[in-house]
Amino acid sequence: MRLTRAAKAILDDSDAYGVEIALRLAEAAGGAEVILVSMAPNQEVQGVRTGLAMGATSAVVISDPALAGADALTTAKVLASAAQRVGADLVIAATESTDGYTGTVPAQIAALLDWPALTFAKQIELRGAAVSIQRQTEDGYDVVEADLPAVVSVTAGVVEPRYPSFKGIMSAKSKPVEQLTLADLGLSVEIREQVVAVEDAEARAAGQIVEDDGSAETEIINYLAQIKVL
Amino acid sequence: MLTNCVILAEPQGGAVAPVALELATLARSLSEQVTAVIYDVDAQEAAKTLGSYGVTAIISLGSTDSHLPGVPVADAMREVVSTVGAQAVLVAQSYTGRDVLARLSVLLDAPVLTNAVMVREVDGAVVADNLVFGGEKVVSSKITAPVQLLAIRPKSIASEAAAVPANPAVTDASVSSNTKANRAVIVSSHVEERQGPKLDEAEIVVSGGRGLGSAENYRYVEELAGLLHGATGASRAIVDAGWVPYAYQVGQTGKTVKPNLYLAIGISGATQHMVGMKGAKNIIAINKDKDAPILQIADLGVVGDAQKLLPRLIEAIRQRVGA
Numbered sequence: 360m361r362l363t364r365a366a367k368a369i370l371d372d373s374d375a376y377g378v379e380i381a382l383r384l385a386e387a388a389g390g391a392e393v394i395l396v397s398m399a400p401n402q403e404v405q406g407v408r409t410g411l412a413m414g415a416t417s418a419v420v421i422s423d424p425a426l427a428g429a430d431a432l433t434t435a436k437v438l439a440s441a442a443q444r445v446g447a448d449l450v451i452a453a454t455e456s457t458d459g460y461t462g463t464v465p466a467q468i469a470a471l472l473d474w475p476a477l478t479f480a481k482q483i484e485l486r487g488a489a490v491s492i493q494r495q496t497e498d499g500y501d502v503v504e505a506d507l508p509a510v511v512s513v514t515a516g517v518v519e520p521r522y523p524s525f526k527g528i529m530s531a532k533s534k535p536v537e538q539l540t541l542a543d544l545g546l547s548v549e550i551r552e553q554v555v556a557v558e559d560a561e562a563r564a565a566g567q568i569v570e571d572d573g574s575a576e577t578e579i580i581n582y583l584a585q586i587k588v589l
Numbered sequence: 590m591l592t593n594c595v596i597l598a599e600p601q602g603g604a605v606a607p608v609a610l611e612l613a614t615l616a617r618s619l620s621e622q623v624t625a626v627i628y629d630v631d632a633q634e635a636a637k638t639l640g641s642y643g644v645t646a647i648i649s650l651g652s653t654d655s656h657l658p659g660v661p662v663a664d665a666m667r668e669v670v671s672t673v674g675a676q677a678v679l680v681a682q683s684y685t686g687r688d689v690l691a692r693l694s695v696l697l698d699a700p701v702l703t704n705a706v707m708v709r710e711v712d713g714a715v716v717a718d719n720l721v722f723g724g725e726k727v728v729s730s731k732i733t734a735p736v737q738l739l740a741i742r743p744k745s746i747a748s749e750a751a752a753v754p755a756n757p758a759v760t761d762a763s764v765s766s767n768t769k770a771n772r773a774v775i776v777s778s779h780v781e782e783r784q785g786p787k788l789d790e791a792e793i794v795v796s797g798g799r800g801l802g803s804a805e806n807y808r809y810v811e812e813l814a815g816l817l818h819g820a821t822g823a824s825r826a827i828v829d830a831g832w833v834p835y836a837y838q839v840g841q842t843g844k845t846v847k848p849n850l851y852l853a854i855g856i857s858g859a860t861q862h863m864v865g866m867k868g869a870k871n872i873i874a875i876n877k878d879k880d881a882p883i884l885q886i887a888d889l890g891v892v893g894d895a896q897k898l899l900p901r902l903i904e905a906i907r908q909r910v911g912a
């Protein structure tokens with residue numbers, strides 16, 4: 360059994376933040392390269408084109424039929440290997456993707472590379488060869504630092520992602536996109552996650568709906584009294 | 590029944606976090622022996638608490654010395670998994686839980702199942718239920734690996750003390766800090782102060798969204814929560830807009846709440862928000878759009894302008910409770 364995603368492969372909303380952060384850090388560092396790495400079915404490039412149109416330098420897309428239904432660890436193995444191949448010294452990812460949302464891929468990439476993982480960053484700064492972040496915690500944030508190389512995962516909403524300009528969209532068409540297979544990376548994978556059932560979740564029935572005609576507070580108070588909150 | 594299961598009992602404010610007791614409750618339903626890994630807490634206190642939830646052994650890592658816990662705790666847990674011969678490892682779907690699980694999965698070369706809301710044993714295999722696509726579908730999955738690595742969403746399982754408490758022995762273990770990956774250091778910690786009960790433990794939660802109109806109007810949410818002795822929450826839209834701190838966020842990437850009453854004010858009801866509050870016993874929603882998805886799941890849905898209704902509601906409740 361497989362859980363298929365109906366939607367087209369586009370740049371994940373969450374990842375637009377990562378791309379934006381990478382572009383800003385590269386600009387601040389005086390023009391470092393920003394390389395997009397993506398694993399996608401059927402050489403799908405639409406997602407990385409959006410990032411290239413925002414200003415990234417180039418992209419690497421890994422497609423392979425053997426990756427169908429890949430779990431997070433498998434995904435991380437592919438991405439870590441690609442990061443190594445392009446010689447990255449900082450890997451930026453979103454904290455979690457919108458659909459799979461395991462939130463483990465960035466730290467798995469870091470572990471595979473034997474790098475530190477600075478996760479759940481809501482702010483990030485480069486200080487020479489070190490990176491400093493504000494890491495979300497249950498009740499506030501911690502300032503966390505490490506020297507490079509490192510993996511940083513950024514939370515959504517940290518920055519306002521730029522819209523690709525017309526010029527950006529046009530120039531993205533000619534930017535290099537390298538297409539790789541698992542063999543190119545020298546990897547072989549075994550998918551060990553198995554979906555055994557997919558069912559509809561228990562739906563919550565809609566209750567009573569009232570229009571506020573200037574006295575809806577009475578309805579609310581009656582309800583609160585009925586459930587003994589008041 | 591499994592024979593051995595390991596849980597990560599992460600700390601919160603000097604004691605084990607409430608979610609650790611949920612993990613212990615779940616683990617003892619799956620496994621004869623439950624070993625808990627603890628750090629940065631008083632080991633004897635933690636052993637007493639965890640023992641009453643059926644934990645049979647404790648491994649205390651002592652202090653993580655300001656290192657981000659992911660690397661050193663996962664390194665230590667790998668040792669524990671092999672020493673006790675664990676068939677399953679349970680952590681919370683929290684910041685620390687995910688960091689630890691991710692690194693452990695690489696160390697053991699074992700995949701992970703995340704966001705589980707229920708875990709059960711079926712013929713020796715561990716099957717996890719996960720709510721996907723905004724909570725519309727339940728997917729049950731399993732993994733073929735010698736050790737099952739699972740992250741459980743907080744508040745999915747009610748913690749229940751064991752009928753017969755265990756008396757776990759505490760073994761000290763040290764955290765390694767010499768791997769190359771263990772370079773992330775916590776330089777300082779900042780707590781965003783908030784008033785009233787804790788969001789994820791409150792019986793009543795009053796949450797506001799972009800429909801409040803302005804950051805300034807969030808004070809209505811605070812007043813209402815104050816009158817009802819509840820906690821204040823928020824949608825991500827207003828957290829991102831900087832109206833309230835992240836600690837207020839309810840939803841997929843925020844807190845999961847399970848109160849008796851959830852009041853959603855000016856919140857559209859995006860699936861990522863609903864996944865964090867659908868478990869509330871009673872839901873009241875105020876929204877000016879009669880087609881807002883939140884009204885589909887509300888027990889009482891009020892179609893109206895929150896900015897006009899809230900002052901009247903607050904005044905009426907005030908009169909009623911004599912405040």
Ligand SMILES: Cc1cc2nc3c(=O)[nH]c(=O)nc-3n(C[C@H](O)[C@H](O)[C@H](O)COP(=O)(O)OP(=O)(O)OC[C@H]3O[C@@H](n4cnc5c(N)ncnc54)[C@H](O)[C@@H]3O)c2cc1C
Nearest residue numbers: 398429430431452453455456459460461462463464703721
């Ligand atoms: C509904 C659903 C549930 C799933 N549950 C599980 C599960 O419990 N366990 C499991 O192992 N797998 C699970 N998967 C599979 C998992 O989503 C995929 O392996 C996916 O490629 C990894 O993304 P993620 O959502 O786990 O990543 P996350 O860790 O949530 O994503 C963090 C970030 O990593 C980067 N990233 C992730 N994947 C890619 C990619 N292909 N290309 C480029 N960057 C990427 C991005 O920056 C992303 O935003 C699930 C998938 C779906 C659709």
Ligand SMILES: Cc1cc2nc3c(=O)[nH]c(=O)nc-3n(C[C@H](O)[C@H](O)[C@H](O)COP(=O)(O)OP(=O)(O)OC[C@H]3O[C@@H](n4cnc5c(N)ncnc54)[C@H](O)[C@@H]3O)c2cc1C
Nearest residue numbers: 798799800824825826840841842843855856857862877895
């Ligand atoms: C990966 C990912 C994770 C996410 N995680 C979360 C999460 O954890 N929590 C979360 O909340 N969101 C999350 N989101 C965001 C989510 O998709 C929505 O964008 C967000 O919940 C919208 O917030 P909102 O309802 O306040 O705002 P809007 O969607 O703008 O809705 C405002 C509502 O207020 C109503 N309104 C307007 N004026 C009035 C008025 N005067 N009186 C009454 N009603 C009024 C409108 O009709 C509308 O329904 C996530 C998104 C992604 C991509």
